[in-house]
Amino acid sequence: MDIDVYRPGELSAADRAAWTALQSKAHLQGSPGLANPFLSPEFTLAVGRYRRGVRIAVVRERDEPVAFLPYQRTAAGVGRAVGLGISDAQGLVHRPGFTWDARELLRSCGLAVWEFDHLVEEQGPFESDASRGFPSPVLDVDQGYETYLAQLRKRSPKFTRTTLAKERRLHRAASEVRYVHDERDPAVLRTLMGWKSAQYRRTGRSDRFAHQWISGLVRQLFHTRSDSFAGILSVLYADGKPVAAHFGLRTERVLACWFPAYDPEYATYSPGLILHLRMAEAAAADGIAYLDLGRGHKEYKDSLKTRELTVSEGWVTRRHPIAALHRVRRVPVRALRNAVVTRPELFEPADRFLKKVGKIRTVPSVTVKPTKT
Structure with missing residues (x-):
């Protein structure tokens, strides 16, 4: 060897x-x-x-x-x-x-x-x-979207019913609702990155897109395309503007979910969940076997998943001193x-604290004008 x-x-x-x-x-x-x-x-x-x-x-x-x-x-x-x-x-x-x-x-x-x-x-x-x-939830679509949706209705009936009802409400409220699975407009990618940065700050997390190398990497991958690999920007539009978007990476059989976000003004319609269902439908039609939702506990992942991988x-x-250090x-x-993330009694208070910090970070600054003397 x-x-x-x-x-x-x-x-x-x-x-x-x-x-x-x-x-x-x-x-x-x-x-x-x-x-x-x-x-x-x-x-x-x-x-x-x-x-x-x-x-x-x-x-x-x-x-x-x-x-x-x-x-x-x-x-x-x-x-x-x-x-x-x-x-x-x-x-x-x-x-x-x-x-x-x-x-x-x-x-x-x-x-x-x-x-x-x-x-x-x-x-x-x-x-x-x-x-x-750690579990890494997966959404299988190799048997087609309708098969996945039937499984979802059986496993998570309330979640499925509520999400599809919100999608119908969005269609009634907007003059036009459309989904683009592979959007090529870089301006929409910038919109997504802006939403995600705001979400990080709002929830008290570190803003990944504040790091120039991560922003540059995502833009680079957005423009990377071959038969076996591509950066995929998926977008849900309402009234001609994006209301939810996701940027991930695709090989021939796997779509890795990476950066999802939505416009908070449309939060009542759960546009991020609607987007994930449309992504599953389009991925199945495109020959993708499964969507990898990534490690990490999120309620929406538990609702959408069909099984879990382990990472x-x-x-x-x-045997080296550098390794020991x-x-x-x-x-x-x-x-x-890991103690915080995997234990609800620790994670939930920590999550609430971070959100409070996020609110402080996102309060707009007030300019105080000097008084005349």
């Missing part, structure tokens, strides 16, 4: 094609999670335009590429999954039956540690070092975050 490490711009067209071929056949070979867009070469190459230290390890057997590991590294040898913090799928893209020694791979990459927070299934040598797994977080380490620094942070 030979391992070569490349910078994004050094990866050959042949290697990119081999990487894509492994993804396109993954569902036939028992590893459908490897088809996730966040594991595509296009995502790694796009991140490489905005973040330093992006590398791709290519594992070869008899001069043929059999596995690809994208990662980011620091000069000290600390490695992270590409796009850690915004990527919803991470791991080694490999051929069926391929096995590897995790620490040998790290040594060849010059890494003391490799950290992940959305490790997909079927990653045995990495999974042994995962600290815990894991943790790190693989070698990294664990000492990161373990308390992760433990505290």
Whole structure:
């Protein structure tokens, strides 16, 4: 087994094609999670335009590429999954039956540690070092939208009935309601990013789009299109203007949900939920097998899902002082975050507090004019 490490711009067209071929056949070979867009070469190459230290390890057997590991590294040898913090799928893209020694791979990459927070299934040598797994809800449409809708009516009758009733109300209230599955107008993407930034601030969360590299990455992926990968902007319009939108990434069989948001003025119609149903319908017609809603507990995800995948977080380490220091620094942070997120008695008060902070942050500033003396 030979391992070569490349910078994004050094990866050959042949290697990119081999990487894509492994993804396109993954569902036939028992590893459908490897088809996730966040594991595509296009995502790694796009991140490489905005973040330093992006590398791709290519594992070869008899001069043929059999596995690809994208990662980011620091000069000290600390490695992270590409796009850690915004990527919803991470791991080694490999051929069926391929096995590897995790620490040998790290040594060849010059890494003391490799950290992940959305490790997909079927990653045995990495999974042994995962600290815990988390559910990642999925919406299956491989049997067609009508089949999915029938399952949804059976599993979540009240949710389905209410959402479809709100859609009918929106149609009655607006002169025109239409859905565009693949909107190509960059102005609408800017609208979505503005909504999402406001939502982050309103709920007391960190505004991801305040980071120039994330905004640049999303714009880059919006313009990235091939037969096997594309950035998809889906939009629900009412009265000629967008009222809900979502930007995600697509491979041949998977639509990864990423950034959904809506116009708060239309909140009474639940336009985000209507949008997700229309996305499911269009994705089914487009040959998509499932929509990956991403890790994280949200009520709407629980209502829409048909099943759950499992993603894991943790790190693989070698016996190295850098790895030990990294664990000492990161373990308390992760433990505290996970304790809050996974326990309702802690999460709900924390969520309320963040929303209060968000209200303070979004109160418009008042200019006080000096008084005359």
